[in-house]
Amino acid sequence: xxxxxxxxxxxxxxxxIAETLAEKGYNVYGTVRNATNESLAYKTIIVDVCKPxxxxxxxxxxxxxxxxxxxxxxxxxxxxxxxxxxxDNEDRKRLFDTNIxxxxxxxxxxxxxxxxxxxxKIINIxxxxxxxxxxxxxxxxxxxxxxxxxxxxxxxxxxGTGIKVVVVNPGDYKTSFTANRILTPIHEExxxxxxxxxxxxxxxxxxGLDPKHCAKLIAKIIEKNNPCxxxxxxxxxxKLSAFIKRLLPDSWFFKIIESHYxx
Ligand SMILES: NC(=O)c1ccc[n+]([C@@H]2O[C@H](COP(=O)([O-])OP(=O)(O)OC[C@H]3O[C@@H](n4cnc5c(N)ncnc54)[C@H](OP(=O)(O)O)[C@@H]3O)[C@@H](O)[C@H]2O)c1
Numbered sequence: 001x002x003x004x005x006x007x008x009x010x011x012x013x014x015x016x017i018a019e020t021l022a023e024k025g026y027n028v029y030g031t032v033r034n035a036t037n038e039s040l041a042y043k044t045i046i047v048d049v050c051k052p053x054x055x056x057x058x059x060x061x062x063x064x065x066x067x068x069x070x071x072x073x074x075x076x077x078x079x080x081x082x083x084x085x086x087x088d089n090e091d092r093k094r095l096f097d098t099n100i101x102x103x104x105x106x107x108x109x110x111x112x113x114x115x116x117x118x119x120x121k122i123i124n125i126x127x128x129x130x131x132x133x134x135x136x137x138x139x140x141x142x143x144x145x146x147x148x149x150x151x152x153x154x155x156x157x158x159x160g161t162g163i164k165v166v167v168v169n170p171g172d173y174k175t176s177f178t179a180n181r182i183l184t185p186i187h188e189e190x191x192x193x194x195x196x197x198x199x200x201x202x203x204x205x206x207x208g209l210d211p212k213h214c215a216k217l218i219a220k221i222i223e224k225n226n227p228c229x230x231x232x233x234x235x236x237x238x239k240l241s242a243f244i245k246r247l248l249p250d251s252w253f254f255k256i257i258e259s260h261y262x263x
Contacts, residue, residue, distance in 0.1 A: 002222070003027045003066040005059070007049055007106060008076030009042070010034070012175030013125060016211035017073060017218050018042040024219060029062045031076065049076050049102030050094070055109050068117055071222055072110045074103040075125040077143070079177055081198060082184025084138040091182055092139055099143035104150065111163070119162040123221060124151045128171045128232065131242045132253065135197050135261050136186070144169075148230070155229060166227050168218065169242065171234025172208035197261045209234060 004021050008014040009030025018030040019041060028042035035046060043065075047058040062069060077099040080091060103124055114120030129137055130144025151167035158165060186194045214233040221227045232242045245253055 001025060001027050002070040003029065003062065003068050004071040004073065004222070005029045005031075005062055005069050005110070006073040006075055007031045007047065007102070009044065010036070012177060013170070013173065013211045013214055014073075014075045016215040017075065020212065020215035020219055021222070026222075027066055029066070031058060049106060050097045052105050052109075055105055059109050059113070063113065069110055069113050069120065070117075071121045071123065072106060072114075073123045073125065073218065074106050074147075076102060077125070079137065079140050079181040080184060081136050081140070081181055081201070083136065083186045083190070083194075086185040086187070087139060088184060091184055095139055095143060095182075099140070100146050100150070103147055107154065114163045115161055117162075121164050121166065121222065121227075122151075122154070123166045123168060123218060126151070126167050126169050128169050128234065128238055128242060131169050131232070132245045132257065134201065135257065135263060136194055137201070152229070164227065166221055166229060166231065168214070168221070168231045168233055170214050171232065171238030171241075172204040173211050173214060173234070174206060174208045175211050178202055178205045193263055197263060200261045 004026050006014050006018050006028065009018040010032045014030060018028050022028045022041035030042050030044050031047035031049070032044045033046065033048050036044060045058040045061050047054045049055065059069070078095070080087070080095045107122055110120070110122070124147050126147040127144040129141040130146075130148045133141040148167055148169070151165050155165045217231060217233050221231065232239045
């Protein structure tokens with residue numbers, strides 16, 4: 001029975017992945033920031049990915065109980081929407097601490113365990129916003145591009161260790177992400193465009209797929225001996241958008257994005 005550690009299982013993808021894997025018989029540990037009395041099919045441990053001491057304590061707890069960590073799924077994160085120029089430094093720092101350094105600190109804490117085991121899988125949940133930038137989600141997109149680049153570089157460092165790295169870029173899914181997003185200031189003269197873009201973003205998310213859809217893909221990735229390095233999770237439109245981003249000249253792709261968001 002494989003032991004899987006997932007960050008951020010209180011809602012959304014994390015919860016859906018934890019439930020799906022527990023149903024399949026995996027020994028699932030999920031991190032939460034606040035203890036819950038809910039009866040769950042998986043175990044929870046208290047971790048704030050921005051506090052490295054809680055990460056180490058959480059991993060020690062898993063090792064004491066399960067003795068190993070076969071799979072790490074880095075998922076905990078949140079969104080920030082507004083103008084990068086006017087974003088408060090504290091908000092920007094919290095975003096980077098969670099969405100980038102939180103992932104890196106989890107990997108660094110789990111790697112010594114996986115190195116000893118001579119095997120393991122690290123699955124980093126990034127975003128389609130890390131394949132192409134989404135307007136007014138500038139710093140969020142920056143964090144997700146960083147996770148794509150970090151995962152690619154990590155792949156090379158782990159050659160020969162038996163540890164595999166996979167990055168998953170989901171499109172729009174209906175989770176608590178929309179409600180948890182931080183809104184930061186914008187220039188008043190850009191308000192009309194901003195409101196139009198945010199309306200389109202929220203519409204895409206609230207009409208998005210059920211996170212169970214992404215959870216099924218994650219389960220398949222865990223089951224594969226040789227998974228691909230990068231996946232797009234989502235509808236055909238999401239997959240096509242990632243594909244054409246690689247083919248089209250930037251100026252053409254920008255036009256498609258501007259038209260999608262009614263800019
Ligand atoms: N929904 C989408 O359309 C979409 C698309 C692409 C990528 N993603 C990515 O998918 C991941 C999960 O998002 P979601 O859509 O499932 O959103 P969500 O429902 O808001 O879930 C986010 C999870 O992250 C946890 N979290 C946030 N900050 C944390 C911290 N400092 N330490 C530990 N846990 C923390 C939250 O826990 P608390 O309850 O403690 O806040 C929650 O469990 C994120 O990385 C997001 O960027 C989402």
